[in-house]
Amino acid sequence: MAEINDKNIPQKKVVYSALKPTGDLQLGNYIGAVKNMVKLQDEYNCIYTIADMHSITVENVPADLRRRTYDFMALFLAVGLDPEKSILFVQSHVPQHAELAWVLNCYTQFGEASRMTQFKEKSAKNPENVNLGLFAYPTLMAADILLYQADLVPIGKDQKQHLELARDIAHRFNTVYSPTFVVPDGIFSKHGAKIYNLLDPTSKMGKTDDNTNGVVFLLDDADTIMRKFKRAVTDCDTDIRFDESKPGISNLITIYSVVSDKTVEAVEKEFEGVSYADFKLKVGEAVVEYLKPIQAKYNELINNKDYLLEVMRNGAERASRIANKTLSKVYRKVGFVQLP
């Protein structure tokens, strides 16, 4: 991949995204974001981060965070993110993220940050730990994106509000000073921008959901996956049809359509007249088959810590070079003295 520098202005647009290692990766992350991240690698300059600094905005066990950071990198590689094509790194290894976040905090209003739905939900869920980091989560996320002058950000629907705030901040900074940041656009899956919990198909499937029986983790074994799909909540109708009034079945249709690479219409046709019970089995089996090669690759990689560290180090060095350019520009514009 071409490095972005003054002599070699990038021909391709820049894509940026990140996942935070709070809880294990689940099918919603994969379908909503990761699958697109993999696809975009051939066409764009992609930069993908494990957002460990975002993880500490909620209570967490240090040993788990460390283990998951390796896990996420092994899974990044197992799903097909390629360190030869894309820059893959860990957020805390590139200090410019925290540095730019501080500046952006000073260009974000208290009222704007207070309106973030995720902040309201998380603080309501954990009233004993409403820390400043949780409040400033979206400005760190804005810093992640803006540091790399990203044009496109593949994310699930739940991150749309945060992306809009990043756009607002970029626009404001560009207006107060002079054009500094690219104002990024989101990329959302047509279907699957929001995958729902199998046991509660009106709420998002999440890594840290209380009811893990409704969450399919990428590293779940075949029996666990089948058990979760067999228990999936549907409705009292019999039609396998995508319809807003049938959230359970629609969610299963979306999942099947993604893992079988078929359109929603083709899936509806394929399962015409089939019972819900049989459909659930088929979706479970398709997911098991889909995840098999990913899990095999993950198992190969996870014990090779040296290689994972090498990917992290190499990615951080490349990311840092790009991040530094943006940060120096920002520091200059806000009036910080630069040492010669």
Ligand code: TYM
């Ligand atoms: P995180 O780790 O919660 O989620 C990672 C990605 O997965 C998407 N996602 C879903 N998509 C569809 N259905 C679901 N049930 C589902 N659950 C999660 C999320 O939308 C996200 O795209 N704040 C981010 C991490 C982040 C980031 C960034 C993302 C930090 N800095 C800069 C983009 C750009 C987050 O919470 O991800």
